[in-house]
Amino acid sequence: MPRRKILEEPAPSGRPCDRPGCSAGGDYKAPKSRGDQPDYYWFCLDHVRDYNKSWNYFEGMSQADIEAYMKEAVTGHRPTWYMSGNGAVSPEKLQEALARFMAEGMHTHTKATPALPRKLRKALDELELDHPISQADIKKRYKALVKQYHPDVNRNDPAAEERFKRITQAYKLLQEEYILPTAAS
Ligand SMILES: [Zn+2]
Incomplete structure (x- = not known):
């Protein structure tokens, strides 16, 4: 994954933070996915930092590591939603899924842990x-x-x-x- 700067200068957006359950103002934008015209999340400072950390955390991982992490994290669900038709991981879909996943409140400060019985x-x-x-x-x-x-x-x-x-x-x-x-x- 290419390095990407997520934290940008805040301009009061008048929007609430996009992190579910957070009532702070969403003054920091963070891209949902890569692409020429990326869509953005709007977060408060705390949550944009979380988001940024998550992104950087995955950046150092191989695709296999990321998949393992996500399989672990989506407990009980088959993580097929980021696969393309032939079962291979599509980088774009993965990126989008990561972004969505993080915004929904993923645990950002833990290492991938072994599967739990x-x-x-x-x-x-x-x-x-x-x-x-x-x-x-x-x-x-x-x-x-x-x-x-x-x-x-x-x-x-x-x-x-x-x-x-x-x-x-x-x-x-x-x-x-x-x-x-x-x-x-
Ligand atoms: Zn927030």
Whole structure:
């Protein structure tokens, strides 16, 4: 991938940041893809920096590394959307997909991590967590969910009780078997 300057001089755009969930002003533009007339995202300073980092992060990687990373990142989905008809990766499509992907909130500061066994993945999903994550954060999340779904505060609510059980099972499994990849620390 060619080196590309993403951060540009801000001119108040009057637009909100394009990063979902961010309410800051989108005064920094960043290209969505390469090409003669690239379309742009508009981000706040924090998010344009994230975006820039993501872009640079991928820049040093081989295409195979990028694919591996993306397959890992699009957990549970076959990443066929950036393939061309014959299954080969199209650089343009990949670039666009990366841009879209980053704007939607990808984890930008972690190394590609090995695939996670399905049951651990499901356990993380149950706790509404993303891989990779520390045991301390898993515990924090578990405690919060327990407060929310504990039978004591959800009397006669079978759905909450069921969820409470699943949360507890998931937490136990993660405690026993989930190991944070060292690359993510
Ligand atoms: Zn933002």
